[in-house]
Amino acid sequence: MSVIAPRALPASIDETLEMLGRADYVADRSLATVLFLSLRMKRPLFLEGEAGVGKTEIAKVLAASLGRRLIRLQCYEGLDVSSAVYEWNYAAQMIEIRMDEATGAADRDMMERNVFSEKYLIRRPVLEALGGAAGAAPVFLIDELDRTDEAFEAFLLEILSDYQVTVPELGTIRAEEPPIVVITTNRTREIHDALKRRCLYHWVDYPDAARELEIVARKVPDANRRLSREIVHFVQRLREMDLFKVPGVAESIDWASALTELDKIALDPETVSDTLGVLLKYQDDIARLGEGEGARILKEVKAELAEAE
Template identity: 85%
Template sequence: MSARTPRNAPQTIDETLELLAEADYVADRSLATVLFLSLKMKRPLFLEGEAGVGKTEIAKVLASALGRRLIRLQCYEGLDVSSAVYEWNYAAQMIEIRMEEAAGVDDREAMERNVFSERHLIRRPVMEALTGEAGAAPVFLIDELDRTDEAFEAFLLEILSDYQVSVPELGTIRAAEPPIVIITTNRTREIHDALKRRCLYHWVDYPDAERELEIVRRRVPEANQRLSREVVSYIQKLREIDLFKVPGVAESIDWASALTELDKIALDPETVSDTLGVLLKYQDDIARLQEGEGAKILEEVKAELSTAD
């Protein structure tokens, strides 16, 4: 992110709401409350919810609004310490050894200090998150923790307890100030209670129609107002039926953007059918809507909005 002067954390829940709104994140009061408490108590915030509801965006918005670095650890199956914390630059170390041998250096202790110096240390996200300056600690996003295995989760528990990492060759590296930690999970598996107990918890749900409309208007301000209302109403109804994967807020924004690029000012059956690939990501769901259910939902949307007008 661009270099900005770090801001102090908000001092009230209302200030937290304003901070998020400044970055076009439309949050409800319960989310603002737990985020405020997380910042005030310096506790990690554990966000759980379906994919696409805006969990990751909270960390991005917070980093931008507070003028802090955003450090992201994208979790995946098989994630290990060398990928998450640190590793040595072996190629550079070998060059160092060859150069010292060529120079006739025979002090093995001095050679070892040079080889295992910080200039040969490759800092991964966890270590980067622990090296922020006091008063400007970064926002550390641990994204989709449920994709990792329990062994890495246990290792992370130790990190979050003491905010330090031990490097055998260098010693212990401690955070001058604990980072602002945001952990997200899509609940594909349960996270151990021991880690959750160290965090404040919040379930991020799909927004109601009013809040989702405000989100779309902020993120796609060029969209026709009628179109935005129809998009939100249509997606709200999609979430009520049994789809393999219902669309999240991210898809609402994408769909409104795509329809605006097509110069649409309202939904029509042909356009809905042609653009379902923006909204849905599974062929079975797309086929189900194209077979008639999508047109039925559109009729309901048109009728309800006409009555409201």
């Protein structure tokens, strides 16, 4: 998706739905409502749900649709301030110090001002997100917050309270306009209530069959219509099973793309068995479907679709 010139925020829930639809994101009205309110109230949007249901894509679509820069902070265990906010370019600072010493410019205060200047400041995602101009604040995606620890979560709470960061050598850097913040979590751990209270909350669930079929049709337009219907209903049935990791919408799209590359126009037991690695990511789940369960589900799906026609 190409980034366009900054655009005005949607003026209604219907405009928000249309904006998402133009970017091929098929959203229900409840998501459009909370997204509209988040933009109007300038509150962070907290998106929770299983992996692969389209949480991250919402931020990407929002940035492209509004013509804003997308800044992504990918969270992980051990994420610290230097990786998330800023750090100094120590190698360049040392070169500057050596050059000053070599030329005789060894005034200590002057050297300190030189090396601790914007020139040597490396801006990480948090500081970048605070640097947007009025009317063009970026979309700041804090992705998979549940992967970090509680200490970083507390630090993030402070940032979202005032939208400012203090760099001891430079002073306090404030956002001219707060960024549009989207926080995602896969719920591998609970996020503290204090941070959630700062945000508007939405649970992103798996779509129903009709909406998922529309998603697949938009994302894989070359896929045969019959094939897409069988894929969606097959995946919907898998989500009712006790699998280690049920497939998300992303896997449905990948499976439709893969089968289209194989010139398939319908599912058959052999094709299902051969391509399960596109759909499922754990061997125990693949083994379970490979022991005749996949063929049985496919037979039931085809019977249901034939009866519905």
